[in-house]
Amino acid sequence: MVWHVPSVGGATSRKGTKGAVMGNPANGATLLTVAYWVAILTLVLAFSLLTVIVLMRARSQRRELRDKRAQRHWLQVMQHALAGEEVQVPSLRRDEVAGFIEAWNATHETLGHADLAPLLSLGHHVGLVDAARRMLQGNYHDRAMAIVALGHLRDRSVFEELVPFLNDRSPIVSLCAAYALGQVDPPEAMAMFVPMILERDDWMPGNVARILARNEDGSAVRELDNALLRANTTTMLKLVRFLVDIDPQRAAGVIRQLLDSPVDDHAISICLQLVSDKQDRERVAGFLSAARWHVRMHAASALGRIGEASDSLRLEPMLADKVWWVRYRAAQALLALPGMGAAALREVQQRQSDAYGRDIIDQVLSEHDMGAAA
């Protein structure tokens, strides 16, 4: 067989005495040429990538160090300012901006209700607005950091500049913008943000709830109310979940309305999980005999939260339900009723003719004992 070593490989060596087994001698040669170039290219590429990696590493280490130093320095300055000391500061150098903004955002997150004035004047003094504006044009990380930083500054003049970011494709950038706008001008911001909650499925509910919870002037509640007026069942369910966190009273009204309207079992289940108003006892009890087991289960749990001692008569039959979860939640609900204790539940257990019912009470009581001791 003949392996034609290509000329690029140096001297051509021909070995073997027989004809080419690869069919065509050129075939073997092509193969080798390809292999040769593959080897060269991949190795060159690999080494250059390694160089890139090491350079990137060195650069990011340098930056990290620089930002850390600036951050440490400015954290101290901010603490001094907050403590009411007079601080003399020059405006920010370019290489300090990233570190300053880190320190700025971190300080604000830990503040709570402290007096912001000295911090805000520090921010204006060092030229945060201009520095952050420049960062808004930068890469993703810079943009998100700058948006949040401008929000903390509460400067009405940047509001219009931040608005476009509310529609950013990235869930994080758009939520950062909502968070920032909510600090700069709460009523305006909530009027824009709340209607968007329904459109953005990529916003994580926990983050949306946090932004709504930060709103203090009641505009979030007002906007949720407005949105609910125009909502259909599906969108109502999504919004009422948030309303429960910030205004349970109003939420109870919406939940009542949903429970009374002909909605599907899934919606009923969600409402039952949110019910917390004692007024709704009868309404909830009506679902204890629902056809779908998850409706029965959530009704039992809800009754445990809002029920009276007399509701034990309604819950007891549920201990013999054919679905484990309904029995389990019913037993837990019984135990949670006012006036019902471990001893009373034992009595209920004595009355059960159904073995499953007795077993589930055993389990719930033992869990109760464990939890009580914890």
Place this chain on the structure above:
Amino acid sequence: MNTYWNAFVTALQSGPWEHALASIQWIFMIYFVAINLVYLLLNYISAYQIVRYMREYRANYLPPGLREYQPPVSIVLPAHNEEKSVVASVHSLLKTNYPEFEIVVVNDGSSDRTCEALIEAFGLVKVPEAYRARLHTAQVKGVYASARYPHVRMVDKVNGGKSDAINAGINCVRYPLYCVIDADCILQPDSLSRAVRPFLEDRRVVASGGVLRVLNGCKVANGMLAKVGLPDRWLPGFQVIEYLRAFLFGRMGWSPMNALLIISGAFGVFYKERVIAIGGYRDDTVGEDMDLVVRLHRNLRKEKRDYRIVFVPDPVCWTEVPTDISSLAHQRVRWQRGLAESLWSNIGLMFNRRGGAAGWVAFPFMLIFEFFGPVIEVVGYFSMIVLALLGLVPLKAFLIFLAAAVGMGVLLSVNAMLLEELSFGLYARPAQQFRLFAVAVLENFGYRQMISLWRFYGTLLWLLGLRKHHRWGHISRDGSWQQEHADGEAMPADPVADRSSHP
């Protein structure tokens, strides 16, 4: 001797089967080009994904979301003869910062003191749990709970294998999402929230997996990862680069097409009801983790559901890899058999009318490159050696082919290193990067061939139907991370591993 040899060679050279060997070389070459192109393609897909992912989650730009919006998660921890590590694992799990979780340890009929160790450490007492066997398992002897640790429960059952243990755990968990974790893994405090995040962002998600990293060489303090490092020895070192490649683009690349076929058994989050609907984990395979995911694809596709099985590039789980040759061999043979079993028992997914990318792209890929791959590789190496011995391949040609293979291998490894650097930059010192690179080069001379051989052997075992009942894949690990004084202490010398891992 020499004359005999020459005569032998001449005889061989005149044989007709030489044509066969040469055409095998062609198959080998085509296979080589194809597999590397596909891997490069996957590499670019996952690079795009990871860069996008990192943009969003590199830092916590927003104040943390309200905790009540995180769905509760049940952690299932199957354990069989883990008396040394199981208590530490549970303590490590208890340190998670996840808002609402429970831990269900399943003691699968251990013959050592696993059960007693747990009872002592957590003050467990037998409770009258109304246990429901929604999935059929070996007999459950009792359920234990603790007053001191209200999040911890233990299911004590008759031995039935890992799948059986997980199934019993699923029967017992309270929450709709469960996370299955190997008893010898180390998590990070935010591992769970990262793996659960896809479920919050997309309602269609039914399962999510995360990146496994090599724990050897890292420092662990109080059951948590304290410092990331590289192992000193070569054998675990090779596995570091192997895991980087496998997870950063072997898995991540498939996720955007919704064609991810493996979520490692060591860490994955699943929707309980979806798993129960397909009958839970199968206990007649050694690759129960892959089998489950492939079966999820097959069934959800058959039911025409819009679903997602996703992968997060975060390093969520750190696992100790084998440090001696025989454990590693055992592990790889087992993995290969698991792969074969998972693929062949779900062959209906391939080229199914509704198979989607999972059935039309990922499944054939797995079959050709992961299942047949080792066979082709071993035959390729073998024929190359024979041809070289017969003098049919000049040394130069042999070296060129070798260089091409090594170059391709190194390039893929360096790509994985670049992805790691772009995303997490965990191996922070340039010295570590050089070390990784050295490992990436050296693994091509011996280690990869060795792995191929074991996988070849695994395929053979499966083909011959030699299904020994290995129900727990036990690997002897040195457990050095569990010694708190690991600082500065050399790992126990292991002559076998040292000798053979130097190529």
